[in-house]
Amino acid sequence: MKRLPASDEGTGEIGNRCGVDQVHGRNFHPLDTRQRGFGPFKVARRHDHLCARTGERFCRNKAEAGIAAGDNGGAAGKVEASDYIASGGGGAEGRSDGFLQARHEPISEVRRTDDRPSFIRNYVVIVQEAPADPLSDVLGLVQASAACTVCFTAGGAWALRFSPTQVKFNVIRSGSCWILAEGSARRLSAGDCFMVAGTPFVLASDPTLQPIDASLAFEDDATRGQVGAAAETEILGGSVSFDDAQADLLLPLLPGLLLINAEQVSATPMGWLIAQLDAEWRSNLPGARAACDDMIRLLFVQALRSLLGARTEIPSWLGGLSDPPVSRALHAIHANPARHWRLDELASLAGLSRSTFAERFARRVGMPPVSYATIWRMRVAARQLAASTMTVSAVAAQAGYLSDSAFHAAFRREIGVSPVAYRRKLRRS
Numbered sequence: 446m447k448r449l450p451a452s453d454e455g456t457g458e459i460g461n462r463c464g465v466d467q468v469h470g471r472n473f474h475p476l477d478t479r480q481r482g483f484g485p486f487k488v489a490r491r492h493d494h495l496c497a498r499t500g501e502r503f504c505r506n507k508a509e510a511g512i513a514a515g516d517n518g519g520a521a522g523k524v525e526a527s528d529y530i531a532s533g534g535g536g537a538e539g540r541s542d543g544f545l546q547a548r549h550e551p552i553s554e555v556r557r558t559d560d561r562p563s564f565i566r567n568y569v570v571i572v573q574e575a576p577a578d579p580l581s582d583v584l585g586l587v588q589a590s591a592a593c594t595v596c597f598t599a600g601g602a603w604a605l606r607f608s609p610t611q612v613k614f615n616v617i618r619s620g621s622c623w624i625l626a627e628g629s630a631r632r633l634s635a636g637d638c639f640m641v642a643g644t645p646f647v648l649a650s651d652p653t654l655q656p657i658d659a660s661l662a663f664e665d666d667a668t669r670g671q672v673g674a675a676a677e678t679e680i681l682g683g684s685v686s687f688d689d690a691q692a693d694l695l696l697p698l699l700p701g702l703l704l705i706n707a708e709q710v711s712a713t714p715m716g717w718l719i720a721q722l723d724a725e726w727r728s729n730l731p732g733a734r735a736a737c738d739d740m741i742r743l744l745f746v747q748a749l750r751s752l753l754g755a756r757t758e759i760p761s762w763l764g765g766l767s768d769p770p771v772s773r774a775l776h777a778i779h780a781n782p783a784r785h786w787r788l789d790e791l792a793s794l795a796g797l798s799r800s801t802f803a804e805r806f807a808r809r810v811g812m813p814p815v816s817y818a819t820i821w822r823m824r825v826a827a828r829q830l831a832a833s834t835m836t837v838s839a840v841a842a843q844a845g846y847l848s849d850s851a852f853h854a855a856f857r858r859e860i861g862v863s864p865v866a867y868r869r870k871l872r873r874s
Contacts, residue, residue, distance in 0.1 A: 577780030579766060580749065586828050587687040587695050591741035594683035594734065595668050596726060600675030604649035604656035607641075611696065614640045614744050615682030616710075616719050622678050623652045626702045636707025638715065640748050642699035648680070681726060683741040690831060690871065691824065698761045703748060715747050760811030770795035770802065771809045778818045782825045783845035786818045823859040826852075830868045837864045 599605075599622070607613070616638045624631050624639060626646035633639065647656045662670035687696060710716050722740040725733045753767050765771040774791040791814045792802035806814045826844045829835055835843075841852035841864075856864045 577776045579762060579772075579775045579779045580746075580753075582779045583694055583762070584746070586824060587691045589685055589687055589695070589742065589745070591683050591685050591738040591745065593668070594722075594726070594737040594741055595663070595670060595681075597662065597670040597672075597680045597682075598676035598678065599650065599662075599671070599680075600673035600677040602650050602654060603672040604647060604651070604654035605659040605662055605672065606645070606647050606656040607659045608645045609641055609684065610643060611687055611692070612640065612642045612685040612699065612745065613682060614638070614685065614741055614748065615680050616722070616744075618679040618681050618723060619676075620678030622680070623647075623649050624702075624704075625649065625652055631704060633704075634707065636710055638705040638710055638719070638744075638748075640699075640703040640705075640745070642696060642701060642703075644701035646702065650678070681723060683738065685742065685745045691828065694824065695763075698759060698763045700752070703752070705748070705751065709751075713747060713751075715744060718744050718747065760809065762810055762817070765806070765810040768805070768809045770797055771806050774802070774806060774814055775810075775817075778814075778821055782818075782822045783843060784818075785845055786815060788813075788815055791815075791818075819855065820859050823856055826856060826864070827860055827867060830864055831871050837868075840864065 599620075617633050617635050619635050621632060621634045624633055624646055625648075626641060626644055630652040648659075649656060659670070662672050705715065710719065718740055722737055722744070725736040725740065749763075752763065762775060765775050774795045777791065777794050778786060788799055788803060791806075792799045795802045795806075797805065803813060806817075810817055812820070822844055826840050829840045829843065830837070833840075837852075838849050841849050844852060846852035846855070853863055856867070860867060862870070
């Protein structure tokens with residue numbers, strides 16, 4: 446079969462042989478639908494096959510411009526290619542919204558030597574990883590999970606004492622009550638939300654009443670508590686738990702009591718989430734309990750975002766996220782924890798001088814930037830030791846250490862024990 450020419454903007458050469466081509470640095474066979482998820486491929490053939498070399502010329506020309514535009518314009522890049530192998534025309538265009546597209550027009554007149562038309566149509570999708578998100582990274586590391594969504598109704602005179610060990614998030618669906626925590630009493634009305642973090646508290650119809658243990662109200666059903674015959678007040682909520690080994694990354698940073706009034710709730714996504722939580726709880730549909738737990742976790746994330754908006758003065762990574770220059774450095778550290786960052790590199794990313802950046806970072810986060818990068822690297826390594834069967838040497842390599850001894854010394858300095866002892870302790874527990 447005669448080899449057809451290809452334009453500079455096309456997919457490349459067209460030949461009468463099949464081969465393994467390069468698409469953005471990855472190998473794939475244009476006729477094999479099983480390799481690396483590239484597909485679907487539709488192949489029309491009778492005897493031998495047509496195949497295309499789509500890598501080099503595609504990347505050299507318009508594709509490079511498209512990738513650059515995608516990097517600048519969006520958090521995720523995407524390549525969509527519709528390649529008619531019987532085509533030598535087409536082109537690639539880059540867009541500022543994060544997409545790179547390749548377009549090709551079929552040439553129906555191209556035929557095989559046996560006068561039968563043949564073509565291959567390829568769809569290639571390449572999705573870049575999402576940008577770094579320190580809050581999501583920490584939530585993943587501490588394994589924040591919601592469980593035990595409950596509904597509580599009360600009527601008459603009542604007072605219950607709660608003693609949470611981690612976090613509780615609740616919303617007043619109807620009626621009103623008092624909450625007593627941290628030496629103060631606040632009245633809550635329908636639509637108000639509150640979050641408590643490891644702080645004992647009392648809910649009561651009257652703040653002067655003597656409380657009883659809340660477990661007594663849930664004796665018959667662990668998910669439905671009731672005090673009194675009438676349901677004058679209804680409270681819906683649940684608990685958020687963390688991995689004990691990593692909980693100190695987040696739990697000490699949370700306020701003992703966070704109140705969010707109904708006006709604030711309605712002006713944020715919390716209002717919709719609470720409505721969905723209530724609807725799922727009452728639906729009795731399959732999966733309702735799992736959906737309620739997920740809603741509680743999302744409400745917890747919204748509560749954390751409200752703390753960022755308040756620009757808390759507690760020195761921590763959470764406080765640093767509300768400071769744009771410091772936040773840029775934190776995002777860089779979390780995006781590449783294995784990199785051994787230098788002060789001048791992080792200061793450049795923050796757009797500040799070395800001295801100004803070092804002072805600002807330490808004031809907002811509570812430690813020097815390089816120290817934070819080292820601690821985060823060790824936290825990630827600790828999670829890998831706990832959650833995988835990787836060898837200590839493999840974990841050290843992923844953490845960016847060329848020798849096990851250097852990794853052991855850094856891990857012991859930040860975590861307090863050697864990597865082997867840390868893993869052994871977790872397995873015993």
